[in-house]
Amino acid sequence: MPTNLTKTELQQKVDGQDNRRLFMKKMVCLFGATTALAVLSGCDKSEALRFTAQGSDPSKNDNLFSGHELTVLYSLCESILPKTDTPSAVEAGCHKFVPHQLQHCHSKQQQNDCIQIINTVDMQANVKFGKTFVLLQPQQQQQLLLDIESDALTTDIEKSQFSFLKALIVFGYFTSEIGATQALNYQAMPGGFKGSIPATSETKSWGSQAYY
Amino acid sequence: MTTDLYIHESNQVYDAIVVGSGITGGWAAKEFCERGMQTLMIERGRVVEHRKDYITEGKGPWQFDNRTKVDNLLTEEIYSVQKKCYAFSDMTKHFFGNDKDLPYSTKEGTGFDWIRANQLGGKSLLWHRQSYRLSDFDFAANKADGHGNDWPIRYNDLKSWYSHVETFAGISGSEEGLEQLPDSEYLPPFEMTAPELHVKQKIEEQFPGRHLIMGRTAHLTKPTQLHLEQGRVACQAKSECHKGCSLGAYFSTQSSTLPAAAKTGNLSIAPNSVVHSLIYDEKTQRVKGVRVVDNDNLTTREYFAKVVFLCASTLGSAQIMLNTKTKSFPNGIANSSGVLGHYLMDHNYNAGATATVEGFEDEYFSGRRPGGILIPNFQYKPSLYKKDYVRGYGFSGGSYRESWQSNAHQKGIGADYKATLTKLGKWKMKLGAQGEMLPRFDNYMALHSTKTDKWGIPLIHIDCTWSENERLMMADAEQTAVDMLTKAGLTEVESFNSVDRRNPGLAIHEVGTARMGRDPKESVLNGFNQCHDVDNLFVTDGASFCSSAVQNPSLTFMAITVRAVDYCVKEMKAMRI
Numbered sequence: 129m130p131t132n133l134t135k136t137e138l139q140q141k142v143d144g145q146d147n148r149r150l151f152m153k154k155m156v157c158l159f160g161a162t163t164a165l166a167v168l169s170g171c172d173k174s175e176a177l178r179f180t181a182q183g184s185d186p187s188k189n190d191n192l193f194s195g196h197e198l199t200v201l202y203s204l205c206e207s208i209l210p211k212t213d214t215p216s217a218v219e220a221g222c223h224k225f226v227p228h229q230l231q232h233c234h235s236k237q238q239q240n241d242c243i244q245i246i247n248t249v250d251m252q253a254n255v256k257f258g259k260t261f262v263l264l265q266p267q268q269q270q271q272l273l274l275d276i277e278s279d280a281l282t283t284d285i286e287k288s289q290f291s292f293l294k295a296l297i298v299f300g301y302f303t304s305e306i307g308a309t310q311a312l313n314y315q316a317m318p319g320g321f322k323g324s325i326p327a328t329s330e331t332k333s334w335g336s337q338a339y340y
Numbered sequence: 341m342t343t344d345l346y347i348h349e350s351n352q353v354y355d356a357i358v359v360g361s362g363i364t365g366g367w368a369a370k371e372f373c374e375r376g377m378q379t380l381m382i383e384r385g386r387v388v389e390h391r392k393d394y395i396t397e398g399k400g401p402w403q404f405d406n407r408t409k410v411d412n413l414l415t416e417e418i419y420s421v422q423k424k425c426y427a428f429s430d431m432t433k434h435f436f437g438n439d440k441d442l443p444y445s446t447k448e449g450t451g452f453d454w455i456r457a458n459q460l461g462g463k464s465l466l467w468h469r470q471s472y473r474l475s476d477f478d479f480a481a482n483k484a485d486g487h488g489n490d491w492p493i494r495y496n497d498l499k500s501w502y503s504h505v506e507t508f509a510g511i512s513g514s515e516e517g518l519e520q521l522p523d524s525e526y527l528p529p530f531e532m533t534a535p536e537l538h539v540k541q542k543i544e545e546q547f548p549g550r551h552l553i554m555g556r557t558a559h560l561t562k563p564t565q566l567h568l569e570q571g572r573v574a575c576q577a578k579s580e581c582h583k584g585c586s587l588g589a590y591f592s593t594q595s596s597t598l599p600a601a602a603k604t605g606n607l608s609i610a611p612n613s614v615v616h617s618l619i620y621d622e623k624t625q626r627v628k629g630v631r632v633v634d635n636d637n638l639t640t641r642e643y644f645a646k647v648v649f650l651c652a653s654t655l656g657s658a659q660i661m662l663n664t665k666t667k668s669f670p671n672g673i674a675n676s677s678g679v680l681g682h683y684l685m686d687h688n689y690n691a692g693a694t695a696t697v698e699g700f701e702d703e704y705f706s707g708r709r710p711g712g713i714l715i716p717n718f719q720y721k722p723s724l725y726k727k728d729y730v731r732g733y734g735f736s737g738g739s740y741r742e743s744w745q746s747n748a749h750q751k752g753i754g755a756d757y758k759a760t761l762t763k764l765g766k767w768k769m770k771l772g773a774q775g776e777m778l779p780r781f782d783n784y785m786a787l788h789s790t791k792t793d794k795w796g797i798p799l800i801h802i803d804c805t806w807s808e809n810e811r812l813m814m815a816d817a818e819q820t821a822v823d824m825l826t827k828a829g830l831t832e833v834e835s836f837n838s839v840d841r842r843n844p845g846l847a848i849h850e851v852g853t854a855r856m857g858r859d860p861k862e863s864v865l866n867g868f869n870q871c872h873d874v875d876n877l878f879v880t881d882g883a884s885f886c887s888s889a890v891q892n893p894s895l896t897f898m899a900i901t902v903r904a905v906d907y908c909v910k911e912m913k914a915m916r917i
Contacts, residue, residue: 210755232412299407
């Protein structure tokens with residue numbers, strides 16, 4: 129469902145404690161009761177939710193993901209490639225890239241795999257911590273994802289779905305301008321090929337590739 | 341460049357018509373023009389201007405909507421075959437053929453992936469630029485083991501012509517003195533990485549007779565005055581060649597032969613002109629010109645010349661000939677032998693191995709080398725053949741350090757995982773076999789009996805498959821790659837063999853549909869690429885090959901073309917054509 133609120137308007141509403149009730153009403157409208165309830169259960173981190181309000185514009189993602197799924201994806205991006213001395217996957221726009229790329233360059237099966245694993249992640253968050261993945265502490269989020277990759281209780285299908293989504297986020301990150309030029313070392317015009325240059329454990333990979 | 345370079349209608353009888361503007365057509369046009377011949381180059385596709393039309397050049401991946409990937413719907417609609425090419429992406433798709441407009445059929449249960457590049461410059465814009473001479477062992481292979489017909493030429497017939505094209509095009513490489521891979525006229529080779537030098541030493545120690553050398557490429561590592569005069573400068577190792585290169589650092593029609601031809605004032609180009617068939621005069625037994633269908637509005641027109649050179653690609657040239665049915669040639673012009681369209685070959689690039697090179701953590705490289713290393717064919721004569729199959733293969737390959745592209749699927753979440761992806765990973769070394777494909781009558785293209793394309797030209801119908809010889813060769817190549825990397829001390833060796841999964845065609849080295857030969861009863865062309873049956877019709881692209889050898893064929897297309905033009909002009913001057 130589209131919203132007429134701009135980001136600034138929405139933010140003002142979020143920021144104003146007095147408007148909390150109004151915001152929740154909007155949230156229920158936008159994403160349904162589950163997410164809104166999750167938010168009611170203690171919303172001190174609304175970044176992902178704020179993103180969703182924009183990202184749920186149907187003309188942009190054709191509703192591949194529900195509003196709630198988009199918030200989980202946002203948090204997944206942040207958790208998998210967080211901000212360090214270089215920007216995070218969210219700062220590089222991966223949470224917007226993933227729905228776009230799935231729509232344009234991937235199969236129905238791969239789209240469904242991503243939807244499924246996002247819901248699996250969120251379900252596990254609910255089972256283990258009693259709340260949505262979005263509202264977990266960063267350490268809890270990371271541990272939960274590490275468990276999905278390694279836990280014997282996760283099925284092979286789930287592992288492979290997660291691996292695919294993770295690789296797509298990674299692809300989005302390192303092909304973004306931020307990822308290619310800040311996280312990596314970008315050579316637009318190398319000036320020729322040298323077969324041997326010194327490297328250390330701190331040397332960054334080239335962000336510029338002939339083929340992606 | 342003259343302002344009237346591009347023509348539409350013309351009643352002029354040119355000295356020469358060159359059909360096609362790729363590597364072969366570009367050379368034919370240049371050589372004719374420089375010999376003072378009024379030359380018309382006919383191109384079925386649009387004009388691509390050097391520099392101006394390299395629309396994606398210099399763009400980073402983030403500047404493409406889908407980060408260099410091509411939209412699914414677009415791919416399915418018009419690039420269902422082209423998408424299989426390694427170089428096909430959102431950065432290059434405008435230089436690939438439109439599969440919807442350019443349909444062809446294959447025999448049920450078989451497949452042939454035909455990569456097209458129908459624009460001015462053809463595949464010279466998209467080629468992989470690897471440039472190797474054939475050797476006498478290659479020219480004698482058919483005779484030596486009885487597969488296919490004997491090439492009517494030998495290395496010495498081409499040697500000076502190889503030098504001629506190499507000097508002008510600019511080929512980087514190293515002097516090796518190998519009998520199976522004659523040296524070229526070289527610009528300096530690209531450098532090897534430290535692990536490559538290490539693997540080279542180990543393999544050459546362990547396997548006498550095998551060599552690991554730097555690949556030879558049509559890149560200006562150090563341009564000469566001749567190249568600078570063409571408006572070309574040194575390669576900057578961007579390896580974004582398939583987008584087009586404004587530096588002219590790799591050889592293409594646009595960067596090299598076309599400006600040279602245009603400079604003479606003798607060149608005209610008819611773009612958007614799809615050649616339907618040749619115009620044959622039964623009385624004189626010569627071709628008079630070509631019938632053309634306009635690429636855009638489907639109107640028809642004709643162009644005339646004293647000689648016609650078909651340089652329209654292996655399948656394209658044969659299609660034009662098969663579609664030229666006359667009283668004397670009911671099965672296609674110059675096809676009295678009945679072999680036109682047969683003996684279709686590609687290269688077999690379907691097996692190899694990748695392994696880890698331990699150590700060298702303090703080594704990296706700078707720039708993107710537009711090519712890799714080569715292990716030349718070490719089974720190049722019958723005494724070196726393996727027991728259960730004939731002919732041989734070489735390996736191409738190279739080293740790289742693992743990066744996010746190789747490690748995205750590794751386990752990990754968060755800051756450490758992110759750091760791993762940005763730092764240098766293990767050194768890896770890859771070897772991929774480049775196998776010879778035997779010439780077989782059963783591998784052929786013909787015209788479809790009922791279906792035509794939008795220009796009213798019968799579709800090409802292809803029946804081409806790998807034979808047991810190719811399967812056995814790839815099985816052996818896979819094992820050999822593992823063996824070489826293992827004995828060179830590499831670890832984590834992983835092999836692949838895709839011969840049962842990948843159709844012929846994807847090496848984009850299709851050759852053989854109008855082969856040369858001494859005997860007009862079993863070949864279409866003589867040793868100068870001249871039709872046995874029609875004196876003023878020549879075919880100088882890959883169609884003329886008698887065997888595929890293992891080398892990338894483009895350099896040989898160039899050499900046989902300039903030799904054929906030289907012969908043709910001499911014959912014209914002697915009034916024999």
